[in-house]
Each structure stands twice: as C-alpha cells, then as structure tokens.
Amino acid sequence: MKWILIAILIFVIMLIAIRLSDQYKDKYDFYFNLKNFLNQFKINVSFRQDKLTDFVANVKPKKQFKLFIDAYSEYLKTNKLNLSEIKILEEEEKNELTQIVMSLGKNDSPTEIMQLENFLISVENNLSSAQENKNKLCPMIIKLSLLFAIGLAILLI
Amino acid sequence: MLKDFLDSEIYNQILKAFSFNDITEIRLRVNEKIIVAVKNKKYYLKDENNNFLICTKQNIENFITRACHNSVYAYNNNIIQGYITLKNGIRVGLSGNVVVENNKVVTIKDFNSLNIRIPHIIKNCSLIAYDYLVTDEVKNTLIVSPPGAGKTTFLRDLIFQLYNHNLAKNVLIADERNEICATNDAIPQINLGGFCDIYTNCTKKYAFKNGIRSMCPDVIVTDEIDLDCDLQYITEAINCGVNVVATIHAKDLNQLKNKPGFSEIFEKHLFSRYVFLTNDLGPGTLTYIYDDKLNCIYSR
Numbered sequence: 001m002k003w004i005l006i007a008i009l010i011f012v013i014m015l016i017a018i019r020l021s022d023q024y025k026d027k028y029d030f031y032f033n034l035k036n037f038l039n040q041f042k043i044n045v046s047f048r049q050d051k052l053t054d055f056v057a058n059v060k061p062k063k064q065f066k067l068f069i070d071a072y073s074e075y076l077k078t079n080k081l082n083l084s085e086i087k088i089l090e091e092e093e094k095n096e097l098t099q100i101v102m103s104l105g106k107n108d109s110p111t112e113i114m115q116l117e118n119f120l121i122s123v124e125n126n127l128s129s130a131q132e133n134k135n136k137l138c139p140m141i142i143k144l145s146l147l148f149a150i151g152l153a154i155l156l157i
Numbered sequence: 158m159l160k161d162f163l164d165s166e167i168y169n170q171i172l173k174a175f176s177f178n179d180i181t182e183i184r185l186r187v188n189e190k191i192i193v194a195v196k197n198k199k200y201y202l203k204d205e206n207n208n209f210l211i212c213t214k215q216n217i218e219n220f221i222t223r224a225c226h227n228s229v230y231a232y233n234n235n236i237i238q239g240y241i242t243l244k245n246g247i248r249v250g251l252s253g254n255v256v257v258e259n260n261k262v263v264t265i266k267d268f269n270s271l272n273i274r275i276p277h278i279i280k281n282c283s284l285i286a287y288d289y290l291v292t293d294e295v296k297n298t299l300i301v302s303p304p305g306a307g308k309t310t311f312l313r314d315l316i317f318q319l320y321n322h323n324l325a326k327n328v329l330i331a332d333e334r335n336e337i338c339a340t341n342d343a344i345p346q347i348n349l350g351g352f353c354d355i356y357t358n359c360t361k362k363y364a365f366k367n368g369i370r371s372m373c374p375d376v377i378v379t380d381e382i383d384l385d386c387d388l389q390y391i392t393e394a395i396n397c398g399v400n401v402v403a404t405i406h407a408k409d410l411n412q413l414k415n416k417p418g419f420s421e422i423f424e425k426h427l428f429s430r431y432v433f434l435t436n437d438l439g440p441g442t443l444t445y446i447y448d449d450k451l452n453c454i455y456s457r
Contacts, residue, residue: 105225
C-alpha cells in the first residue's frame with residue numbers, strides 16, 4: 001500500500017511539473033504562431049489584399065493561439081477586444097498584443113507593411129525570450145520535480 | 158444596410174425620423190449637423206431631445222473603418238479616388254487630407270466629410286428615350302446631367318432595357334468606380350440583365366483597350382467621361398465598330414458646348430444622341446434628346 005501511495009505521489013508531482021513546463025512551451029508556440037500570422041498577413045497585404053475578416057477566418061489556430069484568434073474575430077465584429085482568456089500572457093504582453101491587433105488594417109499597404117515589420121521585430125524578441133525560457137526552464141522544472149519527488153519518497157520510506 | 162457602418166446613435170435617429178427607402182443621401186461633416194436628403198429635400202438630423210445631432214471625427218473614422226471591413230489597405234485604391242462602394246451599391250464619397258508623395262496621391266487621411274449616396278432603382282425611367290436611342294443597334298449616346306440628377310440610374314435602366322427587349326447585345330460595362338453595377342464579391346448588386354461583362358475599379362483606358370480585344374462587346378457603357386483624357390479611347394472604340402453609351406456632367410447644352418473637347422466630338426459626329434436629364438420630377442427626368450447635329454428630337 002505504502003509503495004502505491006509513493007508511486008501516486010511521484011506521478012502527481014511529475015504531472016504538475018509537466019503542466020508547469022507546458023506553460024513555457026505554450027507561450028513559445030503562441031509567439032511562434034503570432035509571428036507566422038503576422039508574416040502571412042504581410043504577404044496578404046502585399047499581394048492578395050483579402051479583407052482582414054476573411055484572412056482571420058482562414059487561419060487554423062490551435063491551443064492558446066485559438067483563444068487569441070477567437071477574441072480577435074470577436075473584436076472585428078464588435079470592436080471590443082477581450083484577451084482575458086489567454087492565461088499564458090502577462091498584462092504587459094497583453095497590452096502589447098492589443099496595440100498590435102488594434103493597429104492592423106488601418107493603413108494603406110506600404111504603411112501597413114512597414115508597421116507589420118516593426119511588429120514582427122517586437123514579436124521576434126518575445127519569441128526568442130520564450131524560446132530561451134522554454135529551453136532553460138522546462139528541463140529544469142522536470143529535473144527539480146523529479147529530485148523533489150525522489151527525496152520525498154525517500155523520506156516517506 | 159447602413160446599420161453595419163453608421164454609429165448606432167446616428168443610425169437609430171435616422172431610422173426613427175425617416176424611411177430608408179426614401180433617403181437619397183446622408184452627409185456627415187466633422188463638427189457639423191448631419192444632413193439627410195429625402196426626395197430632393199434636405200433635413201437636419203435631431204437627437205431624442207430635439208437637438209441637432211453633430212457629427213464627430215470619430216463618427217467618420219468609425220464609418221470608414223467599418224466600410225473598409227477593417228482593411229483600409231484593401232480599399233486604398235478606391236480611397237485615393239475619393240470613394241468606397243458598399244453592398245447594395247451605396248456609394249460613399251470621401252474628403253480629407255490628401256497625401257501626395259513624388260507627385261502621386263498615396264492615400265487620403267484625416268477624413269472630414271462623407272457623402273453617403275443611396276441608389277434607387279427607377280424602373281423604366283429610360284423607356285421614353287429607348288426608342289430614340291435603340292433601333293436594331295444601340296446608337297452612340299452621351300447622357301448629360303448635373304451631378305445627382307440620375308445619370309447612373311438612367312444608364313442602369315437603359316442597360317436592363319436592352320436585355321428586356323431581347324436585343325441580345327453584348328454590353329461591356331467600364332465601371333471605373335463600381336457605381337453602375339456595385340459589384341460585391343464579383344456579383345453585381347443591381348440587376349442589369351444577362352448580357353453584361355463588367356470591368357470594375359479600372360481605368361477607362363484599360364477597360365476599353367482590353368475589353369474590345371477580349372470580350373468582343375457590341376456596346377461599351379461607361380460613366381462620367383472626361384473629354385480631356387477619355388476621348389481617345391471612345392473614338393477608338395467607335396472606329397472599331399463598337400457602340401458607346403457614356404455619361405457626362407453638364408446642366409444644359411450650352412455648358413456641354415463649353416466643355417473642352419466637345420468641338421471634336423461634334424465635328425466628328427462621335428455621338429448620334431445627346432440625352433439631357435434633370436432632377437425636376439425626381440432623378441432621371443428626361444428633358445431633351447438631341448441628334449448628332451444638335452437638333453432637338455425630343456422635348457418634355
């Protein structure tokens with residue numbers, strides 16, 4: 001019975017650790033998708049010039065980025081942007097994202113492209129930072145959690 | 158229809174005060190009273206407390222953002238030319254600060270006024286003129302009227318009448334400002350019959366040159382010609398055996414004669430018919446028809 005309880009404890013700790021590390025992976029994925037989204041939009045503005053609503057409707061998002069696309073689609077309909085569902089971003093990051101999306105589609109194509117290039121630089125910085133955190137913190141969280149679980153198990157034995 | 162574009166306060170007041178079917182024009186000017194034109198009469202829009210509704214800069218910006226579906230870049234070519242066409246053929250004229258770079262208009266910003274023109278189909282408004290303009294073929298015709306007197310309405314009805322009379326003429330519409338057909342997602346919002354090929358949002362030069370080669374039209378129809386620059390393409394088309402129906406701004410024959418380029422039209426007998434319209438009994442009221450020697454062959 002004792003061994004089963006210890007196994008469950010280790011399993012739960014590791015599960016929490018994976019969930020924690022997933023946050024960093026999700027954030028990296030989010031910025032990766034945002035970068036792709038802005039790049040694709042830049043191409044659209046340069047060539048096809050589809051309307052923003054049509055362009056957004058054709059995006060096939062996943063996970064956290066889907067929450068953003070849903071919120072943005074709603075904004076295009078109602079003019080109200082609600083990013084509260086996106087838990088992985090801090091307030092400052094949400095403000096930055098709000099600034100970006102609210103500026104989209106407000107200019108002629110050369111200005112829009114120039115603006116998108118500036119946004120891409122900023123998103124690229126966030127992506128690098130998210131990648132650094134993902135590469136550094138994810139293995140660390142897993143390793144520390146494993147050590148913690150083993151230590152706790154030894155104590156209980 | 159305008160619900161999607163106008164701020165709710167303005168839209169609701171218009172809805173309370175007028176029937177949308179009667180409105181011909183809405184004018185929004187920054188910091189000025191909003192004007193609604195109904196059957197040739199103009200009214201100031203009032204709020205619930207009977208005070209005049211004043212248009213703000215934000216009202217205009219919101220309208221343009223919505224009219225462009227949040228995609229100004231996709232509409233900039235139209236904005237440069239000072240208009241946006243909405244669904245159902247509603248035409249929005251824009252004015253503001255024109256941005257010029259290297260002698261080329263790049264865009265318009267800081268919009269200060271909008272002229273929202275709501276089209277009305279006046280069925281059979283060209284029927285009286287029809288017999289003067291069409292025999293077994295369509296005569297080269299210039300439709301003349303001051304702005305807002307129903308040239309485009311008349312033109313649309315004439316195109317439809319060609320179809321309705323089973324004339325089976327291929328009509329190429331050079332719709333430079335998307336005003337005649339009001340196409341939306343490639344579909345004309347106005348029923349013009351089944352013999353029309355449409356070039357929208359392109360120059361008359363492009364539509365005339367390419368249209369004759371690729372679409373083999375019997376008739377080319379175009380709106381608001383400029384005798385300075387469009388005469389060459391019209392002459393070429395007529396010399397290719399294609400008939401042309403066009404419109405031009407002028408109040409009467411004297412004003413038309415004073416236009417630069419008119420003497421060339423007259424001397425070459427480019428147009429066989431000159432149709433004069435007024436707004437006297439509503440848009441598209443036919444007043445005179447002249448032949449190529451400027452003899453009056455119809456008078457109201």
